[in-house]
Amino acid sequence: MTPTATTHPERLLEPDWAEITAITPETEDISTFWLRFEAPAIQEHYRFQPGQFNMLYLPGYGEAAISISSDPDESRRLVGHTIRFVGNVTRAINRLKVGDLLGLRGPFSAPWPMDAIEGKDVILASGGIGLAPLRPAIYHILRHRERYGKVILVYGARTPRDLLYLNEYEEWRKADIDVQITVDHADETWSGRVGVVPMWFYHFRIDPRKTALLTCGPEIMIRFVVFEALARRIPTDYIYVSLERNMKCGQGACGHCQLGPYFICKDGLVFPFSALEPYFNVEEY
Amino acid sequence: MTTQSEILAELEKIPWFRELKAEHFQRMAAIATLRRVKAGETLFHEGDKEDYLYIVMEGRVALDMFMPHRGKVRFYTAEEMDVIGWSSVTPVVHQRTAGAIAVMDGLVVALDAEKLRQICDEDHDLGYLVMRRLANIIAGRLMVTRLQLVDMFAHPDKEGGND
Numbered sequence A: 001m002t003p004t005a006t007t008h009p010e011r012l013l014e015p016d017w018a019e020i021t022a023i024t025p026e027t028e029d030i031s032t033f034w035l036r037f038e039a040p041a042i043q044e045h046y047r048f049q050p051g052q053f054n055m056l057y058l059p060g061y062g063e064a065a066i067s068i069s070s071d072p073d074e075s076r077r078l079v080g081h082t083i084r085f086v087g088n089v090t091r092a093i094n095r096l097k098v099g100d101l102l103g104l105r106g107p108f109s110a111p112w113p114m115d116a117i118e119g120k121d122v123i124l125a126s127g128g129i130g131l132a133p134l135r136p137a138i139y140h141i142l143r144h145r146e147r148y149g150k151v152i153l154v155y156g157a158r159t160p161r162d163l164l165y166l167n168e169y170e171e172w173r174k175a176d177i178d179v180q181i182t183v184d185h186a187d188e189t190w191s192g193r194v195g196v197v198p199m200w201f202y203h204f205r206i207d208p209r210k211t212a213l214l215t216c217g218p219e220i221m222i223r224f225v226v227f228e229a230l231a232r233r234i235p236t237d238y239i240y241v242s243l244e245r246n247m248k249c250g251q252g253a254c255g256h257c258q259l260g261p262y263f264i265c266k267d268g269l270v271f272p273f274s275a276l277e278p279y280f281n282v283e284e285y
Numbered sequence B: 001m002t003t004q005s006e007i008l009a010e011l012e013k014i015p016w017f018r019e020l021k022a023e024h025f026q027r028m029a030a031i032a033t034l035r036r037v038k039a040g041e042t043l044f045h046e047g048d049k050e051d052y053l054y055i056v057m058e059g060r061v062a063l064d065m066f067m068p069h070r071g072k073v074r075f076y077t078a079e080e081m082d083v084i085g086w087s088s089v090t091p092v093v094h095q096r097t098a099g100a101i102a103v104m105d106g107l108v109v110a111l112d113a114e115k116l117r118q119i120c121d122e123d124h125d126l127g128y129l130v131m132r133r134l135a136n137i138i139a140g141r142l143m144v145t146r147l148q149l150v151d152m153f154a155h156p157d158k159e160g161g162n163d
Helices: A040-045 A088-094 A135-143 A166-174 A197-203 A219-231 A273-279 B004-011 B022-030 B113-122 B124-149
Strands: A016-027 A030-037 A053-058 A062-067 A079-084 A101-108 A121-127 A151-157 A177-183 A211-216 A239-242 A270-272 B032-037 B042-044 B052-058 B061-067 B071-078 B099-102 B106-112
Touching: A030 A040, A030 A101, A053 A079, A053 A088, A062 A079, A062 A088, A062 A101, A079 A088, A121 A135, A121 A197, A121 A219, A135 A177, A151 A197, A166 A177, A177 A197, A197 A219, A197 B124, A211 A219, A219 A239, A219 B124, A239 A273, A270 A273, B004 B022, B004 B032, B004 B106, B022 B032, B022 B113, B022 B124, B052 B113, B071 B124, B106 B113, B113 B124
Parallel strands: A121 A151, A121 A211, A151 A177, A211 A239
Antiparallel strands: A016 A030, A016 A101, A030 A079, A053 A062, A053 A101, A239 A270, B032 B106, B042 B099, B052 B106, B061 B071, B061 B099
Protein backbone atom coordinates (compact mmCIF):
# COMPACT_ATOMS: atom_id res chain seq x y z
CA MET A 1 0.00 0.00 0.00
CA THR A 2 1.01 3.57 -0.60
CA PRO A 3 1.91 5.09 2.76
CA THR A 4 0.11 8.14 4.06
CA ALA A 5 1.98 11.44 4.12
CA THR A 6 0.25 14.43 5.64
CA THR A 7 1.07 17.87 4.36
CA HIS A 8 2.55 19.10 7.67
CA PRO A 9 2.79 16.36 10.29
CA GLU A 10 4.04 18.89 12.83
CA ARG A 11 1.31 21.47 12.10
CA LEU A 12 -1.84 19.45 11.60
CA LEU A 13 -4.24 22.37 12.14
CA GLU A 14 -2.64 24.55 9.49
CA PRO A 15 -3.93 24.09 5.95
CA ASP A 16 -1.93 24.19 2.76
CA TRP A 17 -3.37 25.90 -0.25
CA ALA A 18 -4.52 23.97 -3.26
CA GLU A 19 -5.85 25.21 -6.58
CA ILE A 20 -9.02 23.83 -8.13
CA THR A 21 -7.84 22.49 -11.49
CA ALA A 22 -11.14 20.98 -12.65
CA ILE A 23 -14.70 20.46 -11.47
CA THR A 24 -16.59 17.37 -12.64
CA PRO A 25 -20.35 17.59 -12.13
CA GLU A 26 -21.59 14.19 -10.96
CA THR A 27 -25.28 14.78 -10.11
CA GLU A 28 -27.56 17.74 -9.48
CA ASP A 29 -26.01 18.43 -6.05
CA ILE A 30 -22.67 16.60 -6.18
CA SER A 31 -19.45 17.49 -8.00
CA THR A 32 -15.86 16.26 -7.87
CA PHE A 33 -13.26 18.95 -7.25
CA TRP A 34 -9.75 18.19 -8.51
CA LEU A 35 -7.07 19.93 -6.46
CA ARG A 36 -3.36 20.55 -6.91
CA PHE A 37 -1.22 22.06 -4.15
CA GLU A 38 0.20 25.47 -4.89
CA ALA A 39 3.60 24.35 -3.61
CA PRO A 40 5.00 21.65 -5.94
CA ALA A 41 7.07 20.14 -3.12
CA ILE A 42 3.91 19.47 -1.10
CA GLN A 43 2.18 17.92 -4.10
CA GLU A 44 5.22 15.72 -4.73
CA HIS A 45 5.18 14.34 -1.19
CA TYR A 46 1.46 14.14 -0.58
CA ARG A 47 0.16 10.56 -0.22
CA PHE A 48 -3.15 9.11 0.91
CA GLN A 49 -4.68 5.66 1.26
CA PRO A 50 -8.16 4.52 0.15
CA GLY A 51 -10.82 5.57 2.64
CA GLN A 52 -9.06 8.61 4.06
CA PHE A 53 -10.40 12.16 4.13
CA ASN A 54 -9.14 15.73 4.05
CA MET A 55 -10.39 18.83 5.79
CA LEU A 56 -11.15 21.44 3.13
CA TYR A 57 -11.11 25.04 4.30
CA LEU A 58 -12.77 28.03 2.73
CA PRO A 59 -11.92 31.32 4.52
CA GLY A 60 -15.02 33.02 5.83
CA TYR A 61 -17.04 29.82 5.87
CA GLY A 62 -15.00 27.18 7.70
CA GLU A 63 -13.90 23.62 7.20
CA ALA A 64 -15.61 20.45 6.02
CA ALA A 65 -14.40 16.85 6.19
CA ILE A 66 -14.45 15.44 2.67
CA SER A 67 -13.51 11.92 1.60
CA ILE A 68 -10.82 11.60 -1.02
CA SER A 69 -12.36 9.98 -4.09
CA SER A 70 -9.44 9.79 -6.52
CA ASP A 71 -6.75 7.24 -7.34
CA PRO A 72 -4.16 7.00 -4.54
CA ASP A 73 -1.47 6.25 -7.09
CA GLU A 74 -2.21 9.54 -8.83
CA SER A 75 -1.80 11.64 -5.69
CA ARG A 76 1.41 13.24 -6.98
CA ARG A 77 -0.67 14.83 -9.71
CA LEU A 78 -4.15 15.60 -8.44
CA VAL A 79 -6.36 14.87 -5.47
CA GLY A 80 -10.10 14.46 -6.09
CA HIS A 81 -12.87 15.23 -3.61
CA THR A 82 -16.48 14.38 -4.40
CA ILE A 83 -18.60 16.92 -2.55
CA ARG A 84 -22.32 17.08 -1.87
CA PHE A 85 -23.54 20.63 -1.41
CA VAL A 86 -25.59 20.40 1.77
CA GLY A 87 -24.18 22.84 4.31
CA ASN A 88 -22.74 26.33 4.55
CA VAL A 89 -19.17 25.33 3.66
CA THR A 90 -19.97 22.94 0.84
CA ARG A 91 -22.55 25.28 -0.67
CA ALA A 92 -19.91 28.02 -0.70
CA ILE A 93 -17.40 25.62 -2.29
CA ASN A 94 -20.01 24.98 -4.99
CA ARG A 95 -19.72 28.65 -5.96
CA LEU A 96 -15.96 28.38 -6.57
CA LYS A 97 -14.44 28.15 -10.03
CA VAL A 98 -11.43 26.50 -11.60
CA GLY A 99 -8.37 28.47 -10.48
CA ASP A 100 -9.79 29.32 -7.03
CA LEU A 101 -7.96 28.17 -3.91
CA LEU A 102 -9.01 25.92 -1.03
CA GLY A 103 -7.18 25.17 2.19
CA LEU A 104 -6.43 21.49 2.68
CA ARG A 105 -5.40 19.55 5.79
CA GLY A 106 -4.85 15.85 5.75
CA PRO A 107 -5.09 13.06 4.98
CA PHE A 108 -6.74 11.74 8.13
CA SER A 109 -8.22 8.47 9.42
CA ALA A 110 -7.58 4.76 9.21
CA PRO A 111 -7.88 3.53 5.61
CA TRP A 112 -9.64 0.55 4.07
CA PRO A 113 -7.55 -2.55 4.90
CA MET A 114 -6.50 -3.29 1.35
CA ASP A 115 -3.54 -5.45 2.42
CA ALA A 116 -5.46 -7.46 5.02
CA ILE A 117 -8.17 -8.48 2.53
CA GLU A 118 -5.81 -9.70 -0.18
CA GLY A 119 -6.78 -13.17 -1.35
CA LYS A 120 -10.41 -12.65 -0.33
CA ASP A 121 -13.55 -12.20 -2.38
CA VAL A 122 -14.49 -8.57 -1.80
CA ILE A 123 -17.98 -7.10 -1.58
CA LEU A 124 -18.06 -3.30 -1.75
CA ALA A 125 -21.53 -2.24 -0.58
CA SER A 126 -22.21 1.46 -0.88
CA GLY A 127 -25.03 3.93 -1.13
CA GLY A 128 -25.31 7.52 -2.30
CA ILE A 129 -22.16 9.55 -1.83
CA GLY A 130 -20.75 6.58 0.14
CA LEU A 131 -19.26 5.41 -3.15
CA ALA A 132 -16.79 8.33 -3.04
CA PRO A 133 -14.54 6.92 -0.26
CA LEU A 134 -14.77 3.47 -1.85
CA ARG A 135 -13.63 4.66 -5.29
CA PRO A 136 -9.94 4.83 -4.25
CA ALA A 137 -10.29 1.21 -3.05
CA ILE A 138 -11.73 0.29 -6.45
CA TYR A 139 -8.78 2.00 -8.19
CA HIS A 140 -6.39 0.12 -5.93
CA ILE A 141 -8.09 -3.18 -6.81
CA LEU A 142 -7.97 -2.31 -10.51
CA ARG A 143 -4.21 -1.79 -10.27
CA HIS A 144 -3.72 -5.03 -8.32
CA ARG A 145 -6.60 -7.13 -9.58
CA GLU A 146 -4.67 -10.40 -9.22
CA ARG A 147 -4.43 -9.93 -5.46
CA TYR A 148 -8.18 -10.30 -4.92
CA GLY A 149 -10.76 -12.97 -5.67
CA LYS A 150 -14.24 -12.11 -6.91
CA VAL A 151 -14.95 -8.40 -6.52
CA ILE A 152 -18.55 -7.23 -6.40
CA LEU A 153 -19.63 -3.60 -6.14
CA VAL A 154 -23.21 -3.21 -4.92
CA TYR A 155 -24.17 0.43 -5.26
CA GLY A 156 -27.48 2.09 -4.55
CA ALA A 157 -28.85 5.57 -4.99
CA ARG A 158 -32.18 7.28 -4.57
CA THR A 159 -32.94 7.49 -8.31
CA PRO A 160 -31.02 6.80 -11.54
CA ARG A 161 -30.21 10.54 -11.69
CA ASP A 162 -28.35 10.26 -8.37
CA LEU A 163 -25.85 7.58 -9.41
CA LEU A 164 -22.20 8.67 -9.18
CA TYR A 165 -19.37 7.96 -11.66
CA LEU A 166 -21.72 6.54 -14.31
CA ASN A 167 -19.08 6.64 -17.04
CA GLU A 168 -16.68 4.42 -15.07
CA TYR A 169 -18.84 1.33 -14.52
CA GLU A 170 -18.01 -0.15 -17.91
CA GLU A 171 -14.28 0.12 -17.28
CA TRP A 172 -14.70 -1.49 -13.85
CA ARG A 173 -16.72 -4.32 -15.40
CA LYS A 174 -14.01 -4.90 -18.01
CA ALA A 175 -11.57 -5.37 -15.13
CA ASP A 176 -13.77 -8.18 -13.79
CA ILE A 177 -15.54 -6.19 -11.12
CA ASP A 178 -19.19 -7.27 -10.92
CA VAL A 179 -21.01 -3.93 -10.75
CA GLN A 180 -24.54 -4.29 -9.34
CA ILE A 181 -26.60 -1.11 -9.39
CA THR A 182 -29.90 -0.51 -7.66
CA VAL A 183 -32.08 2.54 -7.08
CA ASP A 184 -34.82 3.23 -4.56
CA HIS A 185 -37.29 4.55 -7.10
CA ALA A 186 -37.44 4.95 -10.85
CA ASP A 187 -39.83 5.67 -13.64
CA GLU A 188 -40.83 3.15 -16.27
CA THR A 189 -37.87 3.97 -18.55
CA TRP A 190 -35.42 2.40 -16.07
CA SER A 191 -34.78 -1.29 -16.80
CA GLY A 192 -32.23 -1.75 -14.00
CA ARG A 193 -32.81 -2.98 -10.49
CA VAL A 194 -35.17 -1.18 -8.11
CA GLY A 195 -34.83 -1.92 -4.42
CA VAL A 196 -32.23 -1.31 -1.74
CA VAL A 197 -28.59 -2.35 -1.32
CA PRO A 198 -29.10 -4.97 1.45
CA MET A 199 -31.54 -6.79 -0.88
CA TRP A 200 -28.58 -7.80 -3.03
CA PHE A 201 -27.73 -10.47 -0.47
CA TYR A 202 -31.03 -12.23 -1.25
CA HIS A 203 -29.94 -13.00 -4.77
CA PHE A 204 -26.28 -13.90 -4.64
CA ARG A 205 -24.42 -16.71 -2.95
CA ILE A 206 -21.20 -15.99 -1.11
CA ASP A 207 -18.63 -18.10 0.65
CA PRO A 208 -18.34 -16.40 4.06
CA ARG A 209 -15.00 -18.07 4.82
CA LYS A 210 -13.31 -16.21 2.00
CA THR A 211 -15.34 -13.00 1.81
CA ALA A 212 -14.56 -9.50 3.08
CA LEU A 213 -17.15 -6.74 3.10
CA LEU A 214 -16.37 -3.03 2.87
CA THR A 215 -19.39 -0.81 3.33
CA CYS A 216 -20.03 2.91 3.32
CA GLY A 217 -23.19 4.94 2.94
CA PRO A 218 -26.13 6.13 5.02
CA GLU A 219 -25.81 4.57 8.46
CA ILE A 220 -29.20 2.88 8.22
CA MET A 221 -28.10 1.21 4.98
CA ILE A 222 -24.88 0.08 6.66
CA ARG A 223 -26.90 -1.36 9.55
CA PHE A 224 -28.99 -3.55 7.25
CA VAL A 225 -26.00 -4.52 5.07
CA VAL A 226 -24.21 -5.68 8.23
CA PHE A 227 -27.33 -7.62 9.35
CA GLU A 228 -27.37 -9.46 6.03
CA ALA A 229 -23.61 -10.09 6.15
CA LEU A 230 -23.84 -11.47 9.69
CA ALA A 231 -26.79 -13.66 8.67
CA ARG A 232 -24.50 -15.14 6.02
CA ARG A 233 -21.77 -15.66 8.62
CA ILE A 234 -19.13 -13.29 7.27
CA PRO A 235 -16.74 -12.98 10.26
CA THR A 236 -17.01 -9.66 12.09
CA ASP A 237 -13.26 -9.09 11.60
CA TYR A 238 -13.86 -9.07 7.85
CA ILE A 239 -16.80 -6.68 7.86
CA TYR A 240 -15.36 -3.18 7.54
CA VAL A 241 -17.55 -0.16 8.09
CA SER A 242 -16.75 3.45 7.25
CA LEU A 243 -18.59 5.79 9.59
CA GLU A 244 -19.03 9.53 9.61
CA ARG A 245 -19.64 11.83 12.52
CA ASN A 246 -19.11 15.52 13.08
CA MET A 247 -15.39 15.59 12.22
CA LYS A 248 -13.71 18.91 13.05
CA CYS A 249 -10.05 18.65 14.03
CA GLY A 250 -9.15 15.41 12.24
CA GLN A 251 -6.80 14.26 14.97
CA GLY A 252 -8.97 13.11 17.86
CA ALA A 253 -8.40 16.27 19.89
CA CYS A 254 -11.70 18.13 19.83
CA GLY A 255 -14.04 15.22 20.64
CA HIS A 256 -16.80 16.21 18.21
CA CYS A 257 -16.74 12.87 16.46
CA GLN A 258 -16.68 10.54 19.45
CA LEU A 259 -18.44 7.18 19.28
CA GLY A 260 -18.08 5.19 22.48
CA PRO A 261 -14.35 4.98 23.16
CA TYR A 262 -13.42 6.00 19.62
CA PHE A 263 -12.72 9.24 17.85
CA ILE A 264 -14.07 8.52 14.38
CA CYS A 265 -11.62 10.90 12.67
CA LYS A 266 -8.56 9.27 14.18
CA ASP A 267 -9.54 5.69 15.10
CA GLY A 268 -11.85 5.33 12.04
CA LEU A 269 -13.32 6.25 9.68
CA VAL A 270 -12.89 2.61 8.81
CA PHE A 271 -13.52 0.09 11.59
CA PRO A 272 -13.80 -3.67 11.64
CA PHE A 273 -17.32 -4.44 12.80
CA SER A 274 -15.86 -6.49 15.67
CA ALA A 275 -14.67 -3.19 17.21
CA LEU A 276 -17.94 -1.33 16.63
CA GLU A 277 -20.39 -4.03 17.62
CA PRO A 278 -21.07 -2.83 21.22
CA TYR A 279 -21.91 0.68 20.00
CA PHE A 280 -23.61 -0.13 16.75
CA ASN A 281 -27.36 0.23 16.48
CA VAL A 282 -27.52 1.60 20.03
CA GLU A 283 -29.68 4.71 20.11
CA GLU A 284 -27.41 6.75 22.42
CA TYR A 285 -24.54 6.43 20.00
CA MET B 1 -46.67 -25.37 -24.83
CA THR B 2 -44.58 -26.70 -21.99
CA THR B 3 -44.52 -30.33 -20.90
CA GLN B 4 -45.02 -31.56 -17.37
CA SER B 5 -41.38 -32.66 -17.22
CA GLU B 6 -40.26 -29.11 -18.08
CA ILE B 7 -42.44 -27.76 -15.29
CA LEU B 8 -41.03 -30.27 -12.83
CA ALA B 9 -37.47 -29.42 -13.86
CA GLU B 10 -38.09 -25.73 -13.15
CA LEU B 11 -39.84 -26.36 -9.83
CA GLU B 12 -36.91 -28.48 -8.68
CA LYS B 13 -34.64 -25.43 -9.04
CA ILE B 14 -36.62 -23.55 -6.37
CA PRO B 15 -34.93 -24.09 -2.99
CA TRP B 16 -38.11 -24.17 -0.89
CA PHE B 17 -39.80 -26.59 -3.30
CA ARG B 18 -36.94 -29.02 -2.70
CA GLU B 19 -37.98 -29.15 0.95
CA LEU B 20 -41.51 -30.29 0.09
CA LYS B 21 -42.60 -33.89 0.54
CA ALA B 22 -43.12 -35.72 -2.78
CA GLU B 23 -46.88 -35.63 -2.33
CA HIS B 24 -46.87 -31.86 -1.72
CA PHE B 25 -44.47 -31.27 -4.59
CA GLN B 26 -46.85 -33.11 -6.93
CA ARG B 27 -49.83 -31.08 -5.75
CA MET B 28 -47.95 -27.85 -6.41
CA ALA B 29 -46.75 -29.09 -9.79
CA ALA B 30 -50.33 -29.85 -10.77
CA ILE B 31 -51.31 -26.17 -10.46
CA ALA B 32 -48.13 -24.74 -12.06
CA THR B 33 -47.54 -23.55 -15.59
CA LEU B 34 -44.48 -22.00 -17.21
CA ARG B 35 -44.66 -18.70 -19.00
CA ARG B 36 -41.93 -17.21 -21.18
CA VAL B 37 -42.01 -13.42 -21.12
CA LYS B 38 -40.46 -10.87 -23.44
CA ALA B 39 -39.00 -7.58 -22.28
CA GLY B 40 -41.86 -5.10 -22.23
CA GLU B 41 -44.53 -7.75 -21.76
CA THR B 42 -47.08 -7.12 -19.00
CA LEU B 43 -47.76 -9.95 -16.56
CA PHE B 44 -50.60 -8.11 -14.91
CA HIS B 45 -52.01 -4.63 -14.58
CA GLU B 46 -52.82 -2.75 -11.43
CA GLY B 47 -56.52 -3.42 -10.76
CA ASP B 48 -56.59 -6.82 -12.51
CA LYS B 49 -58.32 -9.75 -10.88
CA GLU B 50 -55.74 -11.73 -8.95
CA ASP B 51 -55.26 -15.07 -10.66
CA TYR B 52 -51.66 -16.26 -10.35
CA LEU B 53 -48.76 -16.23 -7.95
CA TYR B 54 -45.53 -15.93 -9.94
CA ILE B 55 -42.02 -17.14 -9.22
CA VAL B 56 -39.38 -15.51 -11.41
CA MET B 57 -36.99 -18.15 -12.78
CA GLU B 58 -35.06 -15.98 -15.25
CA GLY B 59 -34.98 -12.29 -16.16
CA ARG B 60 -36.27 -9.28 -14.26
CA VAL B 61 -39.85 -8.16 -13.60
CA ALA B 62 -40.65 -4.64 -12.43
CA LEU B 63 -43.54 -3.72 -10.14
CA ASP B 64 -45.03 -0.30 -10.54
CA MET B 65 -47.97 1.82 -9.46
CA PHE B 66 -49.67 4.52 -11.44
CA MET B 67 -49.67 7.93 -9.81
CA PRO B 68 -51.77 10.71 -11.30
CA HIS B 69 -49.57 13.50 -12.73
CA ARG B 70 -46.43 11.34 -12.29
CA GLY B 71 -47.14 8.30 -14.40
CA LYS B 72 -45.89 4.88 -13.42
CA VAL B 73 -43.54 4.75 -10.44
CA ARG B 74 -41.33 1.69 -10.31
CA PHE B 75 -40.78 0.58 -6.72
CA TYR B 76 -39.40 -2.95 -6.93
CA THR B 77 -37.80 -5.35 -9.37
CA ALA B 78 -38.06 -9.08 -8.91
CA GLU B 79 -35.31 -11.42 -10.04
CA GLU B 80 -34.46 -15.08 -9.98
CA MET B 81 -36.43 -16.93 -7.26
CA ASP B 82 -38.37 -13.83 -6.26
CA VAL B 83 -42.12 -14.27 -5.77
CA ILE B 84 -44.53 -11.66 -7.07
CA GLY B 85 -48.26 -11.39 -6.68
CA TRP B 86 -48.28 -12.80 -3.15
CA SER B 87 -51.47 -10.94 -2.29
CA SER B 88 -53.27 -13.37 -4.63
CA VAL B 89 -52.83 -16.03 -1.96
CA THR B 90 -53.96 -13.83 0.90
CA PRO B 91 -56.49 -11.70 -0.92
CA VAL B 92 -57.85 -8.67 0.80
CA VAL B 93 -58.73 -6.29 -1.96
CA HIS B 94 -59.29 -8.94 -4.64
CA GLN B 95 -57.43 -6.99 -7.25
CA ARG B 96 -53.82 -6.32 -8.15
CA THR B 97 -52.39 -3.45 -6.15
CA ALA B 98 -49.49 -2.97 -8.56
CA GLY B 99 -48.66 -3.73 -12.16
CA ALA B 100 -45.92 -6.15 -13.24
CA ILE B 101 -43.93 -5.82 -16.44
CA ALA B 102 -40.95 -7.84 -17.66
CA VAL B 103 -37.95 -5.56 -18.22
CA MET B 104 -35.83 -8.41 -19.55
CA ASP B 105 -36.70 -11.57 -21.45
CA GLY B 106 -37.36 -14.24 -18.88
CA LEU B 107 -39.27 -17.20 -17.56
CA VAL B 108 -41.79 -17.35 -14.72
CA VAL B 109 -43.62 -20.16 -12.96
CA ALA B 110 -47.29 -19.26 -12.57
CA LEU B 111 -49.23 -20.95 -9.77
CA ASP B 112 -53.01 -20.82 -10.01
CA ALA B 113 -53.86 -18.72 -6.94
CA GLU B 114 -57.38 -20.00 -6.41
CA LYS B 115 -56.24 -23.62 -6.55
CA LEU B 116 -53.26 -22.83 -4.32
CA ARG B 117 -55.57 -21.36 -1.67
CA GLN B 118 -57.76 -24.43 -2.00
CA ILE B 119 -54.95 -26.97 -1.50
CA CYS B 120 -53.58 -24.95 1.41
CA ASP B 121 -57.04 -25.12 3.02
CA GLU B 122 -57.30 -28.85 2.38
CA ASP B 123 -53.80 -29.75 3.58
CA HIS B 124 -52.68 -27.59 6.44
CA ASP B 125 -49.17 -29.07 6.50
CA LEU B 126 -48.63 -27.84 2.95
CA GLY B 127 -50.56 -24.68 3.73
CA TYR B 128 -48.18 -23.94 6.64
CA LEU B 129 -45.09 -24.38 4.43
CA VAL B 130 -46.52 -22.13 1.74
CA MET B 131 -47.61 -19.46 4.20
CA ARG B 132 -44.29 -19.59 6.07
CA ARG B 133 -42.49 -19.01 2.79
CA LEU B 134 -44.83 -16.16 1.91
CA ALA B 135 -44.28 -14.64 5.37
CA ASN B 136 -40.52 -14.58 4.64
CA ILE B 137 -41.13 -12.95 1.31
CA ILE B 138 -43.46 -10.35 2.79
CA ALA B 139 -40.97 -9.62 5.60
CA GLY B 140 -38.21 -9.03 3.03
CA ARG B 141 -40.48 -6.81 0.97
CA LEU B 142 -41.44 -4.89 4.12
CA MET B 143 -37.76 -4.29 4.92
CA VAL B 144 -37.18 -2.92 1.43
CA THR B 145 -40.27 -0.73 1.69
CA ARG B 146 -39.17 0.65 5.08
CA LEU B 147 -35.73 1.56 3.76
CA GLN B 148 -37.35 3.27 0.78
CA LEU B 149 -39.82 5.02 3.07
CA VAL B 150 -37.18 6.52 5.35
CA ASP B 151 -35.53 8.06 2.29
CA MET B 152 -32.10 7.11 3.59
CA PHE B 153 -30.22 9.11 0.98
CA ALA B 154 -31.74 12.39 2.11
CA HIS B 155 -29.01 14.33 3.92
CA PRO B 156 -29.81 15.30 7.52
CA ASP B 157 -28.14 18.68 7.00
CA LYS B 158 -30.12 19.44 3.87
CA GLU B 159 -31.76 22.46 5.45
CA GLY B 160 -28.63 24.15 6.60
CA GLY B 161 -25.86 22.32 8.45
CA ASN B 162 -22.44 23.81 8.91
CA ASP B 163 -20.48 21.61 6.55
